Amino acid sequence: MTADIPTPLVTSRAQLLQQLARPVVHDLAVIGGGATGLGVALDAAARGFSVVLLESHDFAKGTSSRATKLVHGGVRYLAQGNIALVREALHERTTLLRNAPHLAQPLAFVMPSYKVWETPFYGTGLKMYDALAGQAGLGHTEFLGRMETLRCLPTAVAEGLKGGVKYWDGQFDDARLALALARTAARLGALVINYCPVSGLLYDAGKVAGVVCADAETGTPYEVRARCVVNATGVWVDELRQRDGQDCGQPVRPMVAPSQGVHIVVDRDFLPSDHALMVPKTADGRVLFAVPWLGKLILGTTDSPRQDLAREPVALREEVSFILGESARYLRRAPRAADVRSIWVGLRPLVKPQDDDSASTKSISREHTVLTSGSGLVTVTGGKWTTYRAMAEDVLRQCMHDRLLPHKPAGVTVSLALVGAGRIRNNGGLNAPQGLHSYGTEAPVVASLPGADAALAPGLSEAMVRFAARHEYARTVEDVLARRARVLFLDARLAASLAPRVAQLLAEELPGHDPQLEQFLQLANQYATVPT
Structure with missing residues (x-):
């Protein structure tokens, strides 16, 4: 060090x-x-x-590990007229990207237009988004022609495409x-x-x-x-x-009024671009995203009220059908159920x-x-x-x-760099498979551990498992493959195949402790199963 x-x-x-x-x-x-x-x-x-x-x-x-991986001001909230929330979120977006550059980065979004009025209508709103961001903006909103839109979204449906709008937000690795x-x-x-x-x-x-x-x-x-x-x-x-x-x-x-959000992960070739696709209004009134992340493509999300509070909620068949169906309206080669690499669900704590x-x-x-x-x-x-x-x-x-704590001034975390804050050059960031770049300045420590050259999968080495056990509070196979590495969220079947070796490594690092291999294999099967 x-x-x-x-x-x-x-x-x-x-x-x-x-x-x-x-x-x-x-x-x-x-x-x-x-x-x-x-x-x-x-x-x-x-x-x-x-x-x-x-x-x-x-x-x-x-x-907190099941977000859409976006650091954003909330275009949807702007449409709802919640200016204060959007302004605060845009300011915090910049703070987060500055304090954790190894885990968050700017991302360009393109909103394709299939009706003549959509580009000026949504573009005007996104110009307001820029104005609210002010100096905290990540890039200027641009009006795109038909060919420019297809260059940004090469697999978008070309028939009827009029143009598009390009704007900037952020993405991150939530866990x-x-x-x-x-x-x-x-x-x-x-x-x-x-x-x-x-x-x-x-x-x-x-x-x-x-x-x-x-x-x-x-x-x-x-x-x-x-x-x-x-x-x-x-x-x-x-x-x-x-x-x-x-x-x-x-x-x-x-x-709390719980809401369930489903995300589907497919291979990157369904949208081979460093731009994300954003649909401002789907059939259920939600925004639909297709976001490149760690070498895959995330499609989502839904908004379904739930009364039960399961720790591992399961996607509903109609939610999966909805996401795949909406994706088919905008992607020339539409993902099918057989193309799903992983499917995961998060419960949002909406205030009732x-x-x-x-x-x-x-x-x-x-x-x-x-x-x-x-x-x-x-x-x-x-x-x-x-x-x-x-x-x-x-x-x-x-x-x-409420006088539960004595007064101490706020603002101490505005410029507080998080552990590992820093970048490794030429790494592809969050659009590339996870690798040493996600450790920032701690990458040399990981590279110095046993197994640094023993790859378990692209972007995951045995040394990373050891680092997770020694320095990142990891106790189980799930801790490693779901949240220290994101394999479960990206490819559930691959995660299941890696689990036995990860369990062995954890047993070496945590003698006498149960890494819960069988429980993880059951969970991986859930993430790999598309409801029918």
Whole structure:
């Protein structure tokens, strides 16, 4: 390691649990290791608070690893007239790209026009998008002719094509960004632990004073004292809110309206371009994307209300048919069910309008909500990946307003580079298969580990598995192949074929620990199965 690149922290689980057992009172306990919880933990640690974060499964196991991989202001929200949300998201987009250049980058989008009025109509709106971005813009919106559109989208349906509009947004690797947040928070002194579910709250004189949790691997219980507790469990926040309400004798009204989004992954040759395709209005009123990502093409997404909160939700047959059908309207060679490499589903924690239980999820705002219960439990939900940092500031502002934490100035994460921030030249970025470039400045450390030359698949080496176990909190085959490497999300059958060797490597790195191979093979089969 060079002098200006810190040595990666070792994520020994025994040491983490030893720290958890210490009889100390933390300033802040965060429940939930997705984008929101990790953002709160990082911001608090950067301000000098003592922080513990507990995640029931793996970091970003839920919604935060299942995004459309876009860092965006939200063209759709602009159409809804939510100017403030778009302006904030555009500002945060630039901040994210600057603080994690190895995990996020600009991406050009093309909106093809098959009706004469579409180019000027949507182009005018996207010019407004540019204006809202101001100096934070990534590129100027351009009006394209028919041939220019086909050069950008070579496999788009040419019949009836009038032209198009090109604009700029960003894309990122969501699960690895979550991991970078966790590791950066840890570097700043936060104690972050995965596989440590919270089962209850501690109270002093009717006020929340900490949490009860347990090591999911051994069942060992822990009591963690904290002056302030934040519930950042995403789509599952109501479960803890209900428990808090029961403990304090206060009725609680659910605040989340879950929505299911399905993404389908196919080979890149269905759209061999560095440009993404965007359809502004599909048959169900949603935006449809075809996004190049890590050597594949992501098609999505849907918006279906769900009442159940499964950890591994399954795509509905009609959702898959919808995405494939809409894709066939715009791609000359339309993907079929047999072409699907992986299919994955995320649940969005949309904030329910308190005066209208009938609102559809398509009409619900993506803005976040922060509230404090009578007992002092702070809950945050809603929002989106792009604004995770601003959401964290809002949460801490609420904690200070309620005098759960002493005041400390905000803005400390605006220019805070995340672990690994840096690029490797000539790597193709997020349009190329995952490789050492996703580690940024830590790439030399990975390359120095045993197995650096032993490739398991394009862009994945045995050394990367070892790095995941030693420095990235990985405990299972799924942790490695779903979130440290993104193989499960890109090609589920390939992930299944790699799983036995990954399990062997984890067994070497984590002696006596079960890497849960069979559970992963079942999950890979789910991701590879297209519902019929």
